[in-house]
Amino acid sequence: MYHYDDYDRALVRERVAQFRDQVERRIGGELSEEEFLPLRLQNGLYLQKHAYMLRVAIPYGTLSADQMRALAHIARLYDRGYGHFTTRQNIQFNWIELERVADILDWLAAHDMHAIQTSGNCVRNITTEAFAGVAADEYLDPRPLAEILRQWSTINPEFLFLPRKFKIALCAAAEDRAAIQVHDIGLQLYRDEADELLLRVLVGGGLGRTPIIAQQLREGLPWQDCLSYVEAILRVYNRHGRRDNKYKARIKILVKALGIEAFAAEVEREWQQIKDGPAQLTEEEYQRVAASFSRPDYAELTAVDLDFATCLARDGAFARWVERNVRAHQMPGYASVLLSTKPGISAAPGDATAEQMEQLADWSERYGFGEIRVAHEQNLVLPDVRKSDLYSLWREASAAGLGTANAGLLTDIIACPGGDFCSLANAKSIPIAQAIQQRFDSLDYLHDLGDISLNISGCMNACGHHHIGNIGILGVDKNGSEWYQLTLGGSQGQHAALGKVIGPSFAAEQVPAVIERIVHTYVDYRESGEGFLDTYQRIGLEPFKERVYAEVSV
Numbered sequence: 198m199y200h201y202d203d204y205d206r207a208l209v210r211e212r213v214a215q216f217r218d219q220v221e222r223r224i225g226g227e228l229s230e231e232e233f234l235p236l237r238l239q240n241g242l243y244l245q246k247h248a249y250m251l252r253v254a255i256p257y258g259t260l261s262a263d264q265m266r267a268l269a270h271i272a273r274l275y276d277r278g279y280g281h282f283t284t285r286q287n288i289q290f291n292w293i294e295l296e297r298v299a300d301i302l303d304w305l306a307a308h309d310m311h312a313i314q315t316s317g318n319c320v321r322n323i324t325t326e327a328f329a330g331v332a333a334d335e336y337l338d339p340r341p342l343a344e345i346l347r348q349w350s351t352i353n354p355e356f357l358f359l360p361r362k363f364k365i366a367l368c369a370a371a372e373d374r375a376a377i378q379v380h381d382i383g384l385q386l387y388r389d390e391a392d393e394l395l396l397r398v399l400v401g402g403g404l405g406r407t408p409i410i411a412q413q414l415r416e417g418l419p420w421q422d423c424l425s426y427v428e429a430i431l432r433v434y435n436r437h438g439r440r441d442n443k444y445k446a447r448i449k450i451l452v453k454a455l456g457i458e459a460f461a462a463e464v465e466r467e468w469q470q471i472k473d474g475p476a477q478l479t480e481e482e483y484q485r486v487a488a489s490f491s492r493p494d495y496a497e498l499t500a501v502d503l504d505f506a507t508c509l510a511r512d513g514a515f516a517r518w519v520e521r522n523v524r525a526h527q528m529p530g531y532a533s534v535l536l537s538t539k540p541g542i543s544a545a546p547g548d549a550t551a552e553q554m555e556q557l558a559d560w561s562e563r564y565g566f567g568e569i570r571v572a573h574e575q576n577l578v579l580p581d582v583r584k585s586d587l588y589s590l591w592r593e594a595s596a597a598g599l600g601t602a603n604a605g606l607l608t609d610i611i612a613c614p615g616g617d618f619c620s621l622a623n624a625k626s627i628p629i630a631q632a633i634q635q636r637f638d639s640l641d642y643l644h645d646l647g648d649i650s651l652n653i654s655g656c657m658n659a660c661g662h663h664h665i666g667n668i669g670i671l672g673v674d675k676n677g678s679e680w681y682q683l684t685l686g687g688s689q690g691q692h693a694a695l696g697k698v699i700g701p702s703f704a705a706e707q708v709p710a711v712i713e714r715i716v717h718t719y720v721d722y723r724e725s726g727e728g729f730l731d732t733y734q735r736i737g738l739e740p741f742k743e744r745v746y747a748e749v750s751v
Contacts, residue, residue, distance in 0.1 A: 198259045198568055199344045199489040201309040208352065209306045212313055216240045217299035224296065239319060239357065241312030242298060246620050249293040251301060252315040257325045257343040257367075258286030258571040262558040265569050267308035269554035275301055279550045281614060282538065284662055285364070286324050286571040287315055291618050313351060318359045320350035320431075325367045326374035327572035328533050330490060331580045333525035337394065339369035339386050341487040342423055345478065348486075349424050356431050360438030361446035363431070364403070376573060378402050378411045378693040379665060381448045382430060384423070394420040400430060400460070401452030404659035408695050409449045412457045414464065420483070422468075425476040429468035433460070493566040493581060498530020508588040517644060518591050518602035532587060534579045535572065536594055537601040539609050541638060542631040544598065546612040547575035556597050564590050574611055576604065606643040607651055607716070608634045611662055615655030615672060616679065622655030624672025624679035629653055629708055636709040637716075646716065649729040650688070665689045667729050668715060669696040670708065681708050685715070685741055686733050699742050711745055718744045 201209075216236070223233040237243075241252040253268065260268075268288055272280045275297055276290040283289055293301070305311055315322060323343045330338040346365060350356065356363070368375040369386035377383025383399035396418040402411025418426055430448075437455075439445045452460045509516045524533040536557070539546050549557075561569050561579055564586045570578035577599070582590060594600035603609045610633065613619065615626025630653055637643060652666030663669035669684035681703050684696030703711050718741045723732045733741070 198261060199256070199340075199486065205348075206306070206309070209309075209311045209313070212240070212311065212352070213299065213302045213306050216302060220295060220299050235317065238317040239314055240298075240302070241315035242293075242295075243316060244620070245291065245618050247618065248291065249295055249298065250618065251290045251293045251298060251312055252283070253288050253290070253305060253310060253312050254315050254322050255286050255288060255310075255571050256347045257323055257329065257340050258327050258573070259329075259340065260569045260571070262561045262567040262569070264308050264310055265554050265558040265561070267304065267310065269551040269558070271301055271304065272551040272554065279548050280554070281545070282547045282549065282571050282575045282577070284573050284575060284611060284613075284660060285322050286327075286573055287322055288571070289614070291614065316362075317357075318361050318363075319357050320353070320359075320363045320365065323347045323350070323365050323367070324375060324380075324573060326370065327535075327570040327576075327578040328374065328524060328580065329369070329570075330492075331526050331528075331531075331533050332370050332374075333527055334371040335527070336369050336371075336387050338487075338490055339367040339384075340490050341483060342384070342386065342420065343367050344486050344489070345424065345483070346427065349476070356435065359431070359435055360440050361443060361448075363434075363448070365427070373690045373693075374572075376662070376665065376689045376693070379404055379408075379662075379689070380411065382427060383411050386420070389417075396420060396423060396426075398426065398430075401449040401457070403447055403449045404662060404664045405447070406444055406657045407447075407449065408659070408664040409453065410693055410695065411449075412452065414457070414461055421478045422472060424478055425472045425474065426464075426468055428476050429464050429471060432467050432471075433463045437463075495528045495531065495581070496583070498528070498583065500529040502530060502584040505584040505587060512588075514602070515588060515591055517640065518600065519587065521602045521606065521644070522604045523587065526581070528581075530584055532582055532584055534582050534587070534590060535604045536577045536579065536599040537603055537609065538576055538599070539603060539634070540598045540601045541608065541634040545614070545627040546610045546630050549577070549599075553597055553599060556593070557599070560590060560593065574609065576609070602640060603643060605648045605650070607637050607646060607649045607668075607712075608643060609650070610634065611650070611652040611666065613653070613655050613660035615653070615661075619655060621658060622672060623657075623674040624655050624681065624705070626653045626655040626661060626672065629670060629672075629681065629705060632705075632709045633712050636713060646720070647728050649716075649719075651712070652687075662689075663687075664695045665693060666696065667733070668712065673702055675702065679705055681705065683711065683715075685738060686730070688730055697738055699738065700746060714745045714748055715741055 243250040366380040385397040398415045399411035400414040565581040612626040612630040616622040653670040654661035654663040655672040665687040687696030
């Protein structure tokens with residue numbers, strides 16, 4: 198992973214000192230809340246229902262064991278013993294006192310971390326997939342370019358006050374596990390026949406109030422032009438994006454209004470003026486950053502481990518976990534492990550306690566090379582585990598509440614904190630997620646159903662990515678009461694799609710039964726080898742709609 202240098206540390210330390218002064222002036226009455234608002238937002242501090250929430254950046258979802266322990270310390274000392282991992286690979290602490298924020302930021306800085314630009318109308322945390330650098334289907338490691346983008350966008354004065362927030366994601370594998378098609382800019386890295394590193398640039402994607410799948414802006418862009426081309430896109434957006442209406446201020450609205458061809462022409466004109474300037478990347482700069490992402494000192498192992506095979510044959514529960522939560526690795530004898538933060542009603546999706554964070558840090562050192570990843574599905578990943586260690590890791594993870602074998606299944610629910618915490622939410626997300634998890638508590642049944650993604654958002658901001666869930670749930674307000682609108686057919690990946698609304702919304706107590714009717718419809722109609730999305734795409738929305746509204750009173 199990337200290692201801070203003196204420049205990085207000086208920048209973060211100065212930012213902490215600056216914000217400490219701003220907090221003191223706010224507490225002392227020298228700054229009004231209106232004046233303080235943009236200052237705290239660009240340092241990741243929100244004012245929510247019960248307290249301040251601090252969002253800490255985890256660039257491209259990568260943490261060291263030391264950094265995970267630092268987060269556990271914050272959870273224990275400054276919060277209520279836990280943190281919440283988000284769909285942008287960050288972590289949120291929901292019970293923060295304003296007077297203690299600067300001390301937290303100081304602690305983060307001491308561990309090469311910060312909360313800069315995790316909020317506000319600026320370029321947010323740069324994301325990529327949780328298996329970057331180790332995925333078996335990867336063309337190359339996207340993290341060096343992600344890190345270069347992070348450095349370029351951090352406190353870049355030209356883009357600190359954009360029309361709205363701006364999100365960039367990168368992918369460099371056959372399967373898109375970074376959801377690049379629903380980002381303001383999505384970058385697909387690949388190599389051509391001459392082994393040249395190129396980029397496919399997507400623009401104008403996003404969820405929220407107006408969900409849109411991104412469109413291709415350019416293909417075959419040399420990697421050296423990554424920064425200058427992204428800068429050209431941002432300049433066009435900064436100049437022409439709506440500032441009079443925040444609901445129409447995202448770049449997706451601008452691209453839709455101009456049309457992709459006119460937008461591309463505008464970007465091309467801007468790019469021609471800057472492409473040979475200081476933003477042009479050099480091989481030397483790329484290698485400087487890429488050196489931090491060199492391969493660990495892997496042992497030479499055989500692809501087949503007899504002890505691992507014996508454990509698979511002897512323990513059915515372990516075999517089921519391996520099937521769902523273990524991923525192929527580039528190196529023989531190794532695997533990547535997904536640790537689920539979705540054990541059911543005992544924890545909210547995405548939450549991890551201080552004790553669990555410390556155990557993760559320990560496991561990353563004992564079973565890997567001291568590195569942890571955060572997946573945008575809100576789960577946690579140990580990227581480098583010997584197959585011979587999988588059984589021991591599984592037993593420890595299960596005892597710690599992180600060993601549920603449900604990756605990709607119906608109960609692997611993505612959910613925002615919702616109305617329990619967020620002042621923007623129309624409805625609660627966590628109780629709905631837990632009620633569904635309780636209804637579907639049989640792992641045997643879940644495994645028979647196969648892959649089904651279920652995503653929940655408490656409001657139209659779509660922090661739970663409900664639009665791209667096979668089943669999506671959106672909290673809505675109906676005359677002051679919490680109701681839930683359902684969508685079907687959403688998906689992420691190379692064939693990303695937005696779900697379609699099934700019909701009128703449901704009361705909270707109806708939602709688990711509605712999900713059950715949807716699942717039963719799938720089971721009744723599926724053909725051999727079909728997954729949920731396959732069946733939905735074959736039969737369409739109507740059979741699900743008819744079953745739900747015939748059997749559930751609304």
